[in-house]
Amino acid sequence: MHPHPHDPDDDPHVIHIDRGAGVNRRQVLAAMAASMALANTACSPPPRLQAHPYVDLPEAGGGNLPLYYASAFVRDGFAHGVLVGTQEGRPVKVEGNPSHPSSLGATDVHAQASVLQLWDPDRSSVVRQRLARAGDAREPPQVASSTWSAFEAAWRERADAQADPQGGATLRVLTGPLTSPTERALLAALLARGPRARWHVHAPLADVAAADGGWLAFGRVVSQVLHFDRARCVLALAADPFSDGPGAVRHAMDWSAARAALREGGADAHAASLFAAEATPGLFGARADHRVALSPSRIEGLLWRVAAHWMPEITPADVGLADPAVATFEARLVAALREAGPAALVIGGAGLSAEAHALVLALNQRLGAIGRTLTLIDPPEAAPGAGTLADLVDALGSGTVDTLVVLGANPAYDAPAAFDMPRALRRAKLLVHAGLHVDETALLADWHLPLSHAYEQWGDARAHDGSATLLQPAITPLYDTRSAAELLALLSGDPLRDGHALVQRQWRAGRAEGFDTFWRDSLRAGTIAGTASAPLEVRGARLPPRLALQAAAATTMLTALFVPDAAAHDGSFANNPWLQELPRPFTKLTWDNAALLGPATARRLGVATGDIVRLQVDRHSLEVPAWVLAQQAEDVVTLPLGCGRRHAGRVGDGVGFDANALRPSTALSAPATLQATGRRHAFAVTQQEMSQHGRELLRTVAAGAGLPRDKPHEQLYPPFPSPVHAWAMAIDLDACIGCNACTIACQAENNIPVVGKAEVARGRAMHWIRIDRHDLDDAGASGFQPVPCMHCEQAPCELVCPVGATVHDSEGLNVQVYNRCVGTRFCSNNCPYKVRRFNFLQYADATTETLKAQRNPEVTVRQRGVMEKCSYCVQRVARARQHAERTGQPLVDGDVVTACQAACPTRAIQFGDLNDAGSQVRQARASPRHYAMLAELDTKPRTTYLARIRPVDEA
Amino acid sequence: MSAVFSPRAVLVVRLAVLALLGLCVATVLLFVWRARAYERLGEPIAQPIPFSHKHHVGDDGIDCRYCHTTVETAAHAGLPSTAVCLGCHAQLFRDQPLLALLHQSAASGRPIAWQRVHVLPDFVYFNHAVHVAKGVACVECHGRVDQMPLAWRARPLQMQWCLDCHRNPAAHLRPASREFAMDAPLPPPAVASQLAREAHLESERRMTDCSTCHR
Amino acid sequence: MTDARWALMAEYETAEALVSAAQAAHDAGFRAIEAYAPYHVEGLAEAVGFQRSRLPAAVLASAIAGGLGGYFLQWFSAVRSYPVEVGARPLHSWPMFVPVAFEMTILAGAFAAFFGALLGNGLPRLAHPIFDAPDFDLATRNRFFLCLRTDDPRFDEARAGALLDATQPLRRAEVAR
């Protein structure tokens, strides 16, 4: 099933010069062209290239068509089902797995970027052993590369000590959130071997309060599976269900699907009305029909007031004072919730107290939502009996820990500052760390063991709804690495060592007969049927005590909110350049993080965007750059985690600030104070102007209404027909939530280079599809608009190219011919949509082998001095056409799916053939909401938009 | 004062001017020659194993597809893997010193490093499968491989040359049955146009679109 | 009959003197007359019997050819050789072809004017008998010269000499071949 091991260099279709001359061909061509131009008359013959065939043709065949392997992308322990697309044996692109509950075919930015994580040149590739222990952090540790067998030998000795029944040496295992049945079974076996062995879980982003909320309400931990498709009214309190948690993509998908009727202009069939009370701007809030920005304490006040309508037992004393600022919002909300009844859904998020979370659960129950718009399940990551990080720190402090194994976690970086983790870790007598990178923790460890990437290993993990998901390798490990399961097997001295065997053993249990078919079907589907967690039966929720209204009586203290960075997440993606250069949805900030402040708060503190401020949380303080954001709640300062890595790699080191240094505990919020320092910080942003200046670029319509059809202009010339196919794209702005998945998908598919902070600051970001954010009103409502190339039928860019490097083809594509481009850049000047990107310098990395291996062989890697832009994934169009021509079957709608379209979690992007009367894009163009951007210029764009629908009561 | 230039001086000047003109012409010719040299037409190329198409195709009559397995299904015709060679040479001539490298490769698992004969710049996306499906025979671009002791490039593989065919494909088509025959003659025009119709080739405009070959 | 001398020469101080002398020589029937001046003297060429040059006609012809050629080049390459759709403009977008055609017109005309003049004047000609004539380096400063060539069929030593003397030149000399 998985391809035969082979180094990409030995690929028959990867052409390169002899090892001797380590230059890439493009440089040679350029050099030759240059030398010709410079009339260099030296008659050196062109370089003779070599080709390396397979030794044995792999099962997969030598063809150049992509092969997809159903596997999973694992983040925070949860599986997101994906299809790993390999070209010539190399994973180059990830698509969503349509049959996976968390994906339904869509992906988010991290899943899209995960393929680059696999090829990350800074990945840990060898076992490292520390020879002598450094007295303190300042001494550089003496480290030698070692081998797995050496480690195993060393481990055996300790293991025997641990096995001693009379309280042998203590063993502690620290993992991130763990849902993999195989790994948990192996871990259990390991812990069973020694009486004084214990497991600790460290989830830097886990919301402790939410878990406690479950205890308060039902006396147990629960996790919620949300069903947006069944909801008629959704209230998100300090939560962003469209981007937080493993179910985010599914939520967006369900919500979008449920709006279909509304979008068709029909009656408001199942479209949910979304209410957001958020402390910091999120994708859900931006898309909500009604949104208010409030500090967590005021959000809780709101919650209690709203809950009181359904819970007579809540006394007026508990309700507290009304909040005039949100009166209208509140009224609308209550009405909407009433109307929705059991189809209502209330979601609580990070920053709320445990009591508030409990109240949210109780309210949902009272509304009848439980079992309908949300089901409660046993948390797949729940680790009963496992200790917390705090427990571990205590244990370490007491010096009773002989051996500590840190598996796939990086506490030395992402633990709260209060724990002073580096010091604590040094107290362990033997510290073993296993991870993808030689990170902050690895540098403290006595042994560092390189782990395999998800796409290199056999494994399993659970989806947000508990469905078991299988991981299968799309390529054999690039380095001598082990999967977590294989490592645990080694640690526990399991007779089986091969990941494939381990996972099979796990799932063979009770499936002796028919296992092979079961296995094949499960692999093909990517998930194991019928493994979704069963809904919990819960008794009536207990009403939590109302905390003293100290929060309501807000002091001058700010509330610091610790949130995952939209790109770097908890720091595990910090070394991923695609993500670092990805504009954060609201600030359009790249290669950085910033402390977000509300406008009034900023005014009060005399802080402007770019000012460096000193933040004080408890006894920790840090100087960070501030960003004033209209959408941000007042009295709240948002601190994105995951940046400021010290040992992430060549990309992630020292990007932004490390907010963990301010965390007093694992809680996600804390009181903070702030004052300006008077110094300034330079940000690199991709969009300066958020106002549309009255230009209707992003247009909105009332529900059921349509836009006036702009009448066609008089034409001077006869049109050029597209006789066979006429490709076009339609983007539904009512569906777009601005999640950026398309941007990264495009970057992965089309070999788009990253340029770095300095170049982004100079306006040279290369993304082919950029997401413009427009302020829709002064209240801070945001609209997102993906802008790829418009493929204008009357393209201004083509007219001005002196060498015909950008021209039209007979299918209506505005093609950019890189090898003809001389780089006058007139096309970009003449492009009204400014979608063209230029290689001002040599951006494409021509030297790093692993990065070259990630590239899509179907797309030219652009040289310095060449213009590029969205090509409608012409390589995918070509692949479909060539298949049709070879097999003789005509192309049908859906045969060509662009990378952005495939990734979109709300199916906002349609691509197809205008000559095909039944095509999706044709129907989209017929919609009354359809319009072309800057239509007055009469460029006749092939990429057009469907207007966003305004909330019903604003129409 | 006497004249600046004696008749002899004039002669010298004339010669100098002539030489200068000659130099210009020479430079132009040099560049033309260099461009041609790049193609290396008809130049046999030394290979680590002196593989003879003449022997395998011409004498033994082995079909192209026996080694170039993906030519009908993929963009690349596919170089035969070591295993394919061993398919015969595990028995035949196994002790030939010439084949030592082959057995080494099989043993070590390291591929044989062949010298490329047909190379396209990597901004050109040529698809064997489609061309074969449309009736472009191997011999059309690769020449009489069955007469090459060591393979060489038979056609320039320059854009101009590609366009010649893309503009008038009918003149280069053969019936599917004869595509892999080296000595198949081009069918008469009537048949050719019939073939073109059956292959329903796209319009000349489509076939000369930049996006047909470049991405 | 071949003469060792190339011409008889007379030197003058003013343009008027040269013009009248040349006129006189021409009236006297001499045809192989050459007059040298440091600048363009009105009427001198006519005086030595120079008819209007055909240069303007040549320039016009060349300019027209250049213009047509330039336009044809564009039409051929854009319509015939490799037709490509560009910004939905017609293959033969003649208004866009005008500027280049115009520039080609000018260029061809200019070449004709420059090289036509050289050709007509028989230049470049680095060596010439006159350069050896006494004082002739002043011909590019402030002196005017008249030459009666010996290869003139009407040339006759005595008449020529007499005629030149009659014009009271600054000096008279013989120019060796």
Next chain:
Amino acid sequence: MAEVPVSRESGVLRPGWGYASVTDKIAGLVLTRPVRWPWLAAFLATLAGTVAYLGAIAYLFVEGVGLWGLRIPVAWGFAIANFVWWIGIGHAGTFISAVLLLLRQRWRTSINRFAEAMTLFAAGMAGLFPILHLGRPWFAYWLAPYPDRMNLWPQWRSPLVWDVFAISTYLIVSALFWYQGMLPDLATLRDRATSRGKRVAYGLLALGWRGEARHWARHETAYLLLAGLATPLVVSVHSVVAMDFAIGNTPGYHSTIFPPYFVAGALFSGFAMVLTLAIPLRKAFQLEDFITEVHLDHAAKVLLATGWLIAYGDLVEPFMAFFSGDRYEIAMTVDRWTGFYGPLYWTMLACNVLAPQVLWWRAARRNAWLLFALSIVVNIGMWLERVLIVVQSTSHDFMPSAWGRFVPTRWDWIFLAGSISMFAWLFLLFIRLLPAISISEMRQLVKEESA
């Protein structure tokens, strides 16, 4: 010895000059080298600048145009502004020698030669920039039509291709015109020179010119014909350059007034540069008798007139923006006034429209040093004008979400300075090696202006 004829007082030539004295004076500039040290100092300084410039170019070819402050949306920066500016300067020469010749303006005689030289060098500097500006300069030859093995041709609808033809034609024609006019003077140098080397060198260049009557006649015809061809050419060239912008749809580019506006601007900056060069030249080599107050006065008048043409353009641009009611044009115009580049705009107006108004006063027109200062101001103003058109327009076009500012880097300035010093270097070479004033035409002038 007393010369006949001798010039009398006339505005364009002081009295007391004859054929010989004129000839010796001007030929002397080249043959007996006066003003050695100042010239040498200037020469070495500009040579250093030129070498630095070439170094910068080499570095640019290695690194790429990313060295400059270019970005999306402002993909054109100083390089294009410099190009337009230089080509504008390159217009005065041809205008003076061709148009004024056809108009039989005697005052052109003593300034046309070095004005033409200025034209050539300026056009050369201009011609360099579009190539430096390419992303892949080594493929610049793809803009030329030739039968290649890709069967590809230039895209004739692009104004950039028109540029290639216009600029190269302009360079060639100006060079021919210049050389044609210089033939007799080269002969003069050949005959005046004393050292063998110089006699040979100038002899070769003179092509054996000997001033025969028929030669003079054809020479005159050809010269007039070239003037007749150069006159429409000079208009066409900057019109084409203007179309690089006018053809574009960007607000601030897409404007029908550009061709005449640019041509006027060209003459404006060109005459400014003529003064910038003439005034020091005349002082250094005591040419006050040839380049008199009358010349300065006339040049100043042209400056004033073209200055008003520019003012008209500067007025019509915003007017049309508001008159058209095009929201994008209006927004761009308001930004030009009040935006990031606002200060530059007002400085530009001060330099181009306000400053030249002093020329209403005769005294000012005849005050050499004031004119010199003014000419510098105008040059700066015109450069700012080009920069504003190129940079500010694109920085503020259709998509607010894509707006961005161009900020020049160190390298943008290096290339501007480099081209200026290379221009100066070439000009210094010229006045040292070739007659800076047309000798034969001066003789004719002596004749015409003599009693």
